[in-house]
Amino acid sequence: MNRKIKLIWDFRGPAAAKTAEHHEKHLKEYIAIEELDLNITGFQHINDVHSYAFMVTEESNMIVLRDALKPHRGEVYEEQ
Template sequence: MNRKIRLIWDFHGGDAEKTAQHHVRHLEEFMQREELECLRTTVLSNADYHFMACMTVNEKDVMILRDSLKPHRAVVVEDIND
C-alpha cells in the first residue's frame, strides 16, 4: 500500500486553465489544514480547452481524499514527476 496515486479534476472551456490553477491552490490548502502529505500538485493539459488539476498522494490517504474532495478520476503513478 505504498503506491503513489494521482487524483485528477477535469476542467473544460475558455477559463479552464485558470480554474485548474485556482483549484490546485485549494487542494494545497486542504492538505495543509488536514495535515496530510501532498507529494505534488500540478496543472496538466492534453487538449485545447481541457486542463486538469492534479495532486499526487500516498495510497493510504486516497479514501479520505476521495470522499472529501471527489476527484473525477485517479491513476497509479510510477514516478511522481510524470
C-alpha cells in the same frame, strides 16, 4: 512499497486552464489545513479547452481523500 495515486479534477471550456491553476491552490490549502504529508500537486494543460489539476497520495490514503474531495478520476502515479 505503497503505490501512489494521482487524484485528478478535470476542467473543460475556454477557462479550463485558469480554473485548473486556481484549483491547485485550493488543493494546497487543503493539504496545509489538514496537515497532510503530501507534496505533489500540479496542473496540466491538455489543449485549449481541457486542463486538469491533480494531487498525489499514497494508495492507503486514497479513499479518505477521494470521499472528502470528490476527484473526477484517478490513476496510478509513476514518478519521473
